[in-house]
Amino acid sequence: MGMKHSKKHLSHNGERTMGNDVLTSKIKKIARDDVEIKVYYVDSIGNEITQSTTIKGHYLDKLEIPWKEIPGYVLSSVTNFQQTFIPNSDGIYLVYANQLSAPVIVYHRNLDGNLISDPQYLVGDLNRKFETKPLEEADHFLVHAPKDHNGQFTSQVQEQEYVYNVLPLKNYHINKDLFIETQNNVNVYNQPLSNAPLDKTLPYGTSWKIYKAMKETYNGTIWYNLGGNTWIPSTESITTKVIKQTSPRQDLLNSPLAETANNISYTYSVIDSMDINKSVRILYYKDQFITAWKTPYGDMDNTRFRGGQSVFVNKIVQLDNYSVWAELKDGYYIESKYLNL
Incomplete structure (x- = not known):
């Protein structure tokens, strides 16, 4: 009776092995191409400050964290930081600290470098956008503007400058019999364009003769000279009126x-x-x-x-x-x- 010879496979060192067809039917290749990780944006006490993001990637692939600039905040730390896609049910936490921005200072000057208005101070949340503009009333005198008048508030003070080809003052013709009348206690100044009033005010209900006047060319404010180093701007609570004066002799006769x-x-x-x-x-x-x-x-x-x-x-x-x-x-x-x- 003849022997039946079963077909056997030998390993490279002569040991017997099972057929590959048996192995392939029982073993599945592990392939993880659907790793999802949630990224949270929170403040220092864990409150979400903007919507979270879910990122997906192949197992062990490089992971790029989606950083965000959030107005009013600066990134301070990262929890559960990872550089590759591996399962992480807790997620990644980007922790932001609240921070105030530094101001943007805007200067408006004439060609001599003198200010023609008070500096403007723009404030806003950190990283929020800002835009500067020239003075509306002096826009047609503008000769120089910042290269980029848009930007973002940062932790550093920023400055921008607008330059205008304009004389700050020009002579303004007035009637020789022009007076002002105060509608309140009003400030007076030692010169036009001054920001610091004199210690004493003109009392309510008094009238003062005007000797000459100057006009601000960029906003139309008129400065009236009341004699010597005493000036009052038209922005104060005053009215002007013409009062005809007679000769001293005629006044004596009429009084x-x-x-x-x-x-x-x-x-x-x-x-x-x-x-x-x-x-x-x-x-x-x-x-x-x-x-x-x-x-x-x-x-x-x-x-x-x-x-x-x-x-x-x-x-x-x-x-x-x-x-x-x-x-x-x-x-x-x-x-x-x-x-x-």
């Missing part, structure tokens, strides 16, 4: 109290007067001068009185606008509010 108000030339009538006949002190600023008037609200004289100086007052007179003036021994007038009567 019902002419005998007690020598040289009053303004059209207001004198309603009261009182003899003083004593020496008093100028209360105005020590480093400045008070203007001497030939007549109240009339012509100014080149004579000046320094703050702290003593002057002799003959009498005081009150006009029908309720302003009170002191008649000095030398014939000049100054307002009584500047004296320690």
Whole structure:
């Protein structure tokens, strides 16, 4: 009886092995090409500050974390950081800290480098976008603008500059009989364009003669000169009016109290007067001068009185606008509010 020979496979060292067809039917290749990982964007106490993201990739492939710039925040740490796609049921946490941005300062200058308006300070959340613009009222004078007027707020102060071909002031023609009348207690300045008012204000309800005027070319503000180094802008609570003045002689003839108000030339009538006949002190600023008037609200004289100086007052007179003036021994007038009567 013949022997049946079963077919056997030998390994390279002569050992017997099972057929490959048996192995392939029982073993499956492990292939992980569907790894999903969730990325969270949270603040320091774990609150989500923007929508999470799910990323997918093949097992062990390189993982690129989707970083985000979030306005008002800066990335401070990463939890569960990984560089390849391996299963991670917890996810990756990008932790952001709240942070304020530095301001963007915008300057508006003329060709001489002088500011024609106050600097603008733009503020916003960190990484948020900003845009700067030229002054609307001076846009047609613009000769230079920042190369890029758009940007993002950062932790560093940024500066931008606009330059205009414009004279800050020009002469402004006024009527020779123009006065201002105060509608409130108003600030005055020692020169046009000044940002620092003088210590004292002009009182409510008083009238002041205007001697000349300057106009800001980029916004139309008019600066009125009230004599010496005293200026008031049209932005204050004032109105202007033309008051025709007559000669001193005519005023004396028209005044019902002419005998007690020598040289009053303004059209207001004198309603009261009182003899003083004593020496008093100028209360105005020590480093400045008070203007001497030939007549109240009339012509100014080149004579000046320094703050702290003593002057002799003959009498005081009150006009029908309720302003009170002191008649000095030398014939000049100054307002009584500047004296320690």
